[in-house]
Amino acid sequence: MKTVHGGANHYKYIGTKSDKFVTGQKYTYDDMAELTGINISTLRSRMGRIRGNVITDDVLLPKRKAFTNADGTPFSQGVRQNIPDRCETEAEKMMNKYLRLAL
Numbered sequence: 001m002k003t004v005h006g007g008a009n010h011y012k013y014i015g016t017k018s019d020k021f022v023t024g025q026k027y028t029y030d031d032m033a034e035l036t037g038i039n040i041s042t043l044r045s046r047m048g049r050i051r052g053n054v055i056t057d058d059v060l061l062p063k064r065k066a067f068t069n070a071d072g073t074p075f076s077q078g079v080r081q082n083i084p085d086r087c088e089t090e091a092e093k094m095m096n097k098y099l100r101l102a103l
Contacts, residue, residue, distance in 0.1 A: 011047065015057040027055065036060055 010026035020035045021027065032055065033040045046059045067075050087093040 009053070011053050011055045013055045015055065015060070017057040018060055021055070021060070032060075036062075038063070 008028045008030075010028055011032075012026050013021040013023055015021065015023065027035075029040050029043055032038070032043050036043075038060075042063075043059065047055070050056060050059065061070060064070065064072070069075065085093075087096045
């Protein structure tokens with residue numbers, strides 16, 4: 001890690017899940033980005049949700065796919081419900097298809 005003096009903000013790490021960070025030690029955004037591989041702008045947006053000048057384990061979570069929980073399972077609101085077809089017969093399905101076409 002490089003030492004930055006002056007106006008760089010330092011944030012204290014308060015957590016237990018990281019093997020790269022030492023609890024109680026202070027880090028800058030550059031240090032955090034270098035150790036985790038997460039973009040600085042992503043770290044800033046995550047830090048903006050936390051009160052105080054502390055780094056938590058939630059900030060250091062790796063990138064994951066959209067609409068998934070931390071363990072990789074999809075969000076419940078992101079899962080589509082099984083909605084039955086409104087049209088029951090073949091004739092209703094065909095009318096539904098062609099009545100929706102633009103003239």
